[in-house]
Amino acid sequence: xxxxxxxxxxxxxxxxxxxxxxxxxxxxxxxxxxxxxxxxxxxxxxxxxxxxxxxxxxxxxxxxxxxxxxxxxxxxxxxxxxxxxxxxxxxxxxxxxxxxxxxxxxxxxxxxxxxxxxxxxxxxxxxxxxxxx
Amino acid sequence: xxxxxxxxxxxxxxxxxxxxxxxxxxxxxxxxxxxxxxxxxxxxxxxxxxxxxxxxxxxxxxxxxxxxxxxxxxxxxxxxxxxxxxxxxxxxxxxxxxxxxxxxxxxxxxxxxxxxxxxxxxxxxxxxxxxxxxxxxxxxxxxxxxxxxxxxxxxxxxxxxxxxxxxxxxxxxxxxxxxxxxxxxxxxxxxxxxxxxxxxxxxxxxxxxx
Numbered sequence: 001x002x003x004x005x006x007x008x009x010x011x012x013x014x015x016x017x018x019x020x021x022x023x024x025x026x027x028x029x030x031x032x033x034x035x036x037x038x039x040x041x042x043x044x045x046x047x048x049x050x051x052x053x054x055x056x057x058x059x060x061x062x063x064x065x066x067x068x069x070x071x072x073x074x075x076x077x078x079x080x081x082x083x084x085x086x087x088x089x090x091x092x093x094x095x096x097x098x099x100x101x102x103x104x105x106x107x108x109x110x111x112x113x114x115x116x117x118x119x120x121x122x123x124x125x126x127x128x129x130x131x132x133x
Numbered sequence: 134x135x136x137x138x139x140x141x142x143x144x145x146x147x148x149x150x151x152x153x154x155x156x157x158x159x160x161x162x163x164x165x166x167x168x169x170x171x172x173x174x175x176x177x178x179x180x181x182x183x184x185x186x187x188x189x190x191x192x193x194x195x196x197x198x199x200x201x202x203x204x205x206x207x208x209x210x211x212x213x214x215x216x217x218x219x220x221x222x223x224x225x226x227x228x229x230x231x232x233x234x235x236x237x238x239x240x241x242x243x244x245x246x247x248x249x250x251x252x253x254x255x256x257x258x259x260x261x262x263x264x265x266x267x268x269x270x271x272x273x274x275x276x277x278x279x280x281x282x283x284x285x286x287x288x289x290x291x292x293x294x295x296x297x298x299x300x301x302x303x304x305x306x307x308x309x310x311x312x313x314x315x316x317x318x319x320x321x322x323x324x325x326x327x328x329x330x331x332x333x334x335x336x337x338x339x340x341x342x343x
Contacts, residue, residue, distance in 0.1 A: 012295070123284045130261060130281030 005092050006085035008124040009106045009114030015040050018049065018073035022060050025051055025072050036103060038112060039076045048105070048112050049078035082107045085114070089124055092116060144203040148212075149270065151195045155219055156266055158188045160259040162226050163324070167252040170233065170245075181230040188223050192216055211341065215334045219262075222327035226255070229320035236317060237310040243303055244296045244318070251292050251321050258285045258328045265335055275339050282332040289325040293318070 016025050016037045025037055039049035051072050059075040060067050082105040083092060092104060096118065106114040162184040169177035195216055199209050241248075265278035296318055305311040 123288075126277070126284060127257075127261075127281045130278045131264065 003089040003124055003128055004085070005083065005087050005089060005104075005106055005116055006114070008089070008120050009085065009116050010120065011114045013038050013112065013115060016051065016072055018042055018071065018076070020072050022051075022056055022067035022070045022072060022075065026056060026067055029053060029056075036115075037072075038080070038105065038115075039072055039078070042073075047079035048082070049073070049076040050080045050105070051076040080105045080112070082112060084108070089121065089128070093121060093125075096121065142203070144198055144201060148195055148198050148203045151191055151198070152212075152216065152266065153263065155188055155191045155195065155216065156259065156263045158184050158191065159219060159223055159226070160256070160263060162188070162223065163252070163256040163259045166226055166230055167249070167256045169230070170252050171249055173238070173245075175234050178230045178233055181227055185223055185227045188220065192220050208338070208341075211334070211338050215331060215338065218327055218331040218334060222324055222331065225320050225323045225327060229317055229324070232313050232317035232320060235309075235313050237307070237314065240300075240303055240305060240310055240314050241317075244299050244314075247292050247296045247299070248318070248321060251289050251325070254285050254289050254292075255321075255324045255328070258282055258325055261285070262328050262332055262335075265332055269335055269339055275336055279332050279336045282329055286325045286329045289322055293322045296322075 014028060014032055014034055014037050016028060016039055018039050019042075028037060029035065036050055036052040039051055041047055055075045055077070056067070059065075060070055081095070081099060081101060083095065085106050085108050087106075096102070096104060103115055103117040105112050106116060162181045165180040165184065166178065169175075169180070196213060199213060203209075204212060261278055261282050265275055265282065267273070268275050268278055300314065300318070305314070
């Protein structure tokens with residue numbers, strides 16, 4: 001049976017409010033030793049976003065802007081690229097390759113329930129290969 | 134690979150079959166343990182103890198057959214050590230099962246999902262160990278299996294870190310509640326270490342046979 005993304009996704013999602021400052025995001029990223037944060041929707045009509053270390057470095061630090069004065073929503077990407085939790089691993093890899101992205105969020109209905117990073121994909125592929133005998 | 138070297142001696146074939154059974158029994162115990170902690174049923178955990186007894190008798194049989202003269206002398210210590218590591222993994226699953234019966238469920242609830250994840254990874258690792266052993270016999274790619282086992286072990290390490298973080302924040306007022314949950318987590322996370330050791334040992338055996 002092919003591996004599904006729900007089997008390998010990381011369900012520990014670190015989130016941040018869109019109106020939080022970039023500085024708060026940096027604190028969270030450093031404390032948790034992660035590379036991206038899920039930006040929560042502002043209201044029911046809004047969608048999820050994502051802010052990554054790359055966004056912060058290129059859009060704030062490189063431009064000598066003050067991270068305490070810039071809001072997360074100003075630099076985050078929206079909407080996030082997400083796929084259904086029942087999607088097969090092979091499809092996920094194609095998606096990552098097509099959009100050149102390192103992590104994909106996983107949704108169940110409208111709710112984001114997990115995230116899969118490139119390293120998770122690598123690990124899952126190697127395990128699948130070993131299991132084939 | 135092994136089968137070629139041992140030229141298909143009767144005793145050797147029997148030992149190999151018994152080693153497979155030993156690992157299969159470990160897989161059953163890990164699976165049974167996982168199911169018991171998923172359902173939270175303390176009674177269900179007794180299957181681990183029964184399986185451990187079965188495994189003990191298989192181990193004794195293997196060791197005595199090796200003493201009777203199965204395998205070339207230079208291989209005997211390595212094979213015995215491999216069996217002992219698998220047996221240690223078995224004992225550790227049994228220890229975790231024993232502690233599970235005495236857990237304070239109020240404290241345990243805070244780390245339940247992480248423990249279930251570890252039990253599930255442990256069960257997958259046992260299956261991979263069996264695949265790895267079979268590939269030693271059929272000249273499969275043991276290195277690949279060894280890597281997959283190491284990936285699983287790393288996953289357990291990461292989850293263990295999360296558990297420790299949570300437990301540090303938990304308010305535990307009774308000494309025994311604290312000791313039991315701490316021992317339970319130690320045993321639960323040690324299983325993957327031992328399976329990794331066993332897999333490394335298989336790899337060493339394979340390298341020594343080249």
